[in-house]
Amino acid sequence: MLKSIVRSLALTGLFIPLALPANGDVEVSDGWVRWMPPVAEHTAAYMTITNHGDQERRLVGGEASRFGKVEVHESREADGVARMIHLDYLAIPAHGSVELKPGGYHVMLMQRKGAGLEEGERITLELHFDDGGTKQLELPVKRGAHDHHQGGHGHHHGGHHRH
Numbered sequence: 001m002l003k004s005i006v007r008s009l010a011l012t013g014l015f016i017p018l019a020l021p022a023n024g025d026v027e028v029s030d031g032w033v034r035w036m037p038p039v040a041e042h043t044a045a046y047m048t049i050t051n052h053g054d055q056e057r058r059l060v061g062g063e064a065s066r067f068g069k070v071e072v073h074e075s076r077e078a079d080g081v082a083r084m085i086h087l088d089y090l091a092i093p094a095h096g097s098v099e100l101k102p103g104g105y106h107v108m109l110m111q112r113k114g115a116g117l118e119e120g121e122r123i124t125l126e127l128h129f130d131d132g133g134t135k136q137l138e139l140p141v142k143r144g145a146h147d148h149h150q151g152g153h154g155h156h157h158g159g160h161h162r163h
């Protein structure tokens with residue numbers, strides 16, 4: 001009896017690694033990386049993250065092929081000045097989604113390695129979640145609407161801090 005329990009636990013254990021990246025629950029759509037002039041060492045990735053699971057998921061960071069460091073940031077504007085705040089995590093509510101977009105939440109890609117980014121190039125980005133799960137993405141490099149021209153009415157740019 002005990003023996004069979006132990007045995008079934010062992011079998012269950014074997015299956016854990018296969019089931020592991022609890023990330024059937026997390027879906028990423030509309031992801032892209034913002035093109036930057038070659039002088040820029042940092043840029044940002046934007047996307048929509050949807051959590052189909054019953055538990056809140058927290059995006060805590062990541063790794064990217066072309067960058068030395070990846071952080072979760074939020075841009076906030078106060079008195080016409082955009083600032084970026086490094087967040088410990090970004091919570092994706094159970095059965096909810098969060099949009100990462102210019103002027104708001106973003107995945108900051110820092111310390112670029114190698115040549116400047118080319119439009120259309122694909123950046124490999126792995127997102128890390130608080131449960132140890134990861135999500136592997138390949139995101140195209142694009143120009144932001146902002147980067148062509150803002151179509152804007154005296155829009156205040158926060159210089160290179162605006163992502």
Ligand SMILES: [Cu+2]
Pocket residue numbers: 044073074084106107108163
């Ligand atoms: Cu940032």
